[in-house]
Amino acid sequence: xxxxxxxxxxxxxxxxxxxxxxxxxxxxxxxxxxxxxxxxxxxxxxxxxxxxxxxxxxxxxxxxxxxxxxxxxxxxxxxxxxxxxxxxxxxxxxxxxxxxxxxxxxxxxxxxxxxxxxxxxxxxxxxxxxxxxxxxxxxxxxxxxxxxxxxxxxxxxxxxxxxxxxxxxxxxxxxxxx
Numbered sequence: 001x002x003x004x005x006x007x008x009x010x011x012x013x014x015x016x017x018x019x020x021x022x023x024x025x026x027x028x029x030x031x032x033x034x035x036x037x038x039x040x041x042x043x044x045x046x047x048x049x050x051x052x053x054x055x056x057x058x059x060x061x062x063x064x065x066x067x068x069x070x071x072x073x074x075x076x077x078x079x080x081x082x083x084x085x086x087x088x089x090x091x092x093x094x095x096x097x098x099x100x101x102x103x104x105x106x107x108x109x110x111x112x113x114x115x116x117x118x119x120x121x122x123x124x125x126x127x128x129x130x131x132x133x134x135x136x137x138x139x140x141x142x143x144x145x146x147x148x149x150x151x152x153x154x155x156x157x158x159x160x161x162x163x164x165x166x167x168x169x170x171x172x173x174x175x176x177x178x
Contacts, residue, residue: 001032001033001034002033002034002077002078002112002178003033003034003036003075003076003077003078004025004028004033004034004035004036004076004077004078004079004080004175004178005036005037005038005072005073005075005076005078005079005080006021006024006025006028006035006036006037006038006080006082007037007038007040007069007079007080007081007082007094007097008021008037008038008039008040008082009040009081009082009083009084009090009091009093009094009097010039010041010082010083010084010091010093011041011084011091011093012041012159013039013041014159014160015084015118015159016084016118016153016156016159016160016161016162017082017083017084017116017117017118017153017162018039018082019160019162019163019168020082020116020118020151020153020162020167020168020171021037021080021082021116021171022037023168023171023172023175024080024082024114024116024151024171024172024174024175025037025175026172026175027171027172027173027174027175027176027177027178028078028175028176028178029175030175030176031175031176031177031178033078033175033178035175036072038069038072040093040094040097041093043064043065043066043069044064044065045064045065045066045069045093045096045097045100046062046064046066046096046100047096047099048096048099048100048102049062054102054103055102057103058103058104059103060100060102060103062100066097066100067103069097070100070101070103070104071104073101073104073108073111074104074107074108076111077111077112078111078112078113078114078148078178079108079111079112079113079114080113080114080115080116081094081113081114081115081116081134082094082115082116082117083116083117083118083130084117084118084119085117085118085119085121085127085130088121088126088127088129088130089129089130089133090117090130090133090134095133098137101137105141105142106143108142108143108145109142109143109144110143110144110145110146111138111142111144111145111146112145112146112148112178113134113138113145113146113147113148114147114148114149114150114151114174115131115134115147115149115150115151116150116151116153116171117130117131117150117151117152117153118152118153118154118156118162118167119153119154119155119156120155120156120157121154121155122154122155123154124152124154127152127154131150135147148174148178149170149174151167151170151171151174152167153165153167153171154167
């Protein structure tokens, strides 16, 4: 049984990327995986200050929810990073979390990753910058990271518009296949 960690960075509970996270979770639970979803908006995560202390100690000087999230990321076999795409990049909540992985990112080895991106834009190709940023973190920084799937929820501007799209089935199926 795989440990699956779904990280929803939507600023809106029930937003389009969050809805796709729930579909992924549903599929992963049905497959028998141990699944946890973190909704970043519920967490207190400060910006990285670039102080460099964690490079020596492996511990961030900030006392917030990031240490708990890092522990869960290290323990997971599969990590789902989900973001709405604003102005062709990941949202600030996800970028802030990624920046704060420095204390323990070298412990995140041999993880499987799925990316969920949603946007009002209807062209999947226009999401390439966002995906490349996520790949920069996973492929270039994490030893043995394997990208298992990308779920593109395009053409969804208003909350709930993702429902009934092919992305819903894709998110569910990716969860089932972890």
